[in-house]
Amino acid sequence: MQEKKRGALAGRWSFWAWIGVGLVLYAIIGLLIDNGIIDSYMALIVYQMCLNVILAVSLNLINGFTGQFSIGHAGFAAVGAYVSAVLTAKMQLPFFPALIIAALAAAVAGLLIGIPTLRLKGDYLAITTLGFGQIIQVILINLQYVGGAAGMTVHKETNFTWLYFAALITVVVIANFVHSRHGRACIAVRENEVAAEMMGINVTYYKVLAFSIGALFAGVAGALSAHTFYFIKPTSYGFLQSFNILVIVVLGGLGSITGSILGAVVLTLITAFLQDYPQWQMVIYSLILVLIMIFRPQGLMGTKEFRLSAIGLGRRRDEHAAP
């Protein structure tokens, strides 16, 4: 039992230690932005990092923890972005309720795609989710109400605090979910579906649950990104974006939340530094990707979590784990 509970964020102490680290980080970055030490261009990179953390951690729940290979995550972000944009820009709703409705709409989309397709496995599921993302894009391109292919402008509603706390909440919720009974059921489904079913786990239920939660947070990220960059167009949510999120997850390690955060930060920085040479950026990016897959297919962190005790913060887990 102690062995099982060894994951980071499991113990109460470690949980509050992480929250503390999160708040300190917020204060530091917030001050740096306020004082202009992080200039507005760098601030945009920080915003993108927060968004990528949300997207990567939520996709990791589906791909890494539940073992369902989804490559249409940007499709859910598109649902969130467009629903929230229509609510605030066309129906004059305040931002927060729009954000909630957008997240729920994305979750419903996750449910709708999840229930029929989760009987499929591996490559087939991957290609179905890819198809789903493409269909969303085609629909948005043909919908003149939201500007079609030209896109639409949205109010700017968010700031660093919004993005940072959304990312923090996402991480906390998904980390807690993963370490709950439900999360262990999801991991069991990943390890062996048939065996999990034999142990009495309702495989379909957990697949759909993970899918919907993942989609919900992707919707949040979509809504936030729309109101951060105040312009959305269908092509911003295509296959390449889905793939980018997947790369972050795999780079960080499938099944590691801290890995996803690390992956999001690293990859956003790489992308930002290569920004001036967009074509070389993609070539270098794809080469890095292939090399990582060949030499370290489990990603930077594997399925391990980075623990605060590793850098001397917080007590060691095993001292605290006794019941």
Next chain:
Amino acid sequence: MTTFIQQLVNGLSVGSIYALIALGYTMVYGIIKLINFAHGDVFMVGAFVAYFSYTVLHLGFLGSLIVSMAACAVLGVVIERFAYRPLRKSTRIAALITAIGVSLFLENAGIIAVGAQARGYPSMLPSRSINVGGVTISVQQIGIIVLSVVLMVILQYIVHRTKMGKAMRAVAYDAEAAQLMGIDVDRTISFTFAIGSALAAAAGVIYGAYYSAIDPLMGIMPGLKAFIAAVLGGIGIIPGAMVGGLVLGMIETLVQSLGFSLWRDAVAFALLILILLIKPEGLFGKHAREKV
């Protein structure tokens, strides 16, 4: 009625392009269980090689076609050797991501090499057309269909009548057992990639000739659609890919002729999802129970 036959002919031309690409997908999937996402980009490279052979080297239609097929066969083998072979023992996700990585690499290396803008493709075949009872058939369409049929017949011959084809079927059935029987598995897989890529190159050439424009990102959509075609027919089954490609081409042309051309891609993907839900093993596939 004539309109219908006209659309049938158009669908047949588009469908044979999909079928040729789908063959490569299906053979690679059949043998190493990998969705080779880079296949659509090999198709793009094939179109460009033929473009330069035709306009710069003046090799003529057949010459350009053969040069392009040979170049892509080599490209396919190289991709397999350096990107996929090291991953043969690792997870499917790692292999799939590598495939997407290779695909992005080819696309962006292509953009750097030849620029992102589309180029007009030379009309390699005479642009005459013949009229049969109100149905207009261009020489290009006839060329496309004849070429596809010839290539498919050659493929069938290789797979069913040659030693290498027998080895391919054996490896696809059970790679380990094939190895025990003295088959060089690595060589057989390389050969599969070579054939599949050569067929994709041929598809690229006729795609360029048919739509008269090519660009480095042209492989993405036909690649995905050909994959749909392969799934439609039952992935891993060679006749399935041919039929799947033709059916998809027909359906697309039909959707287009009904005036919904903007929704064409969505229909293709919706079709894919529908097939996967109703008959995931495809039209020609047999259902195999998973053993524990």
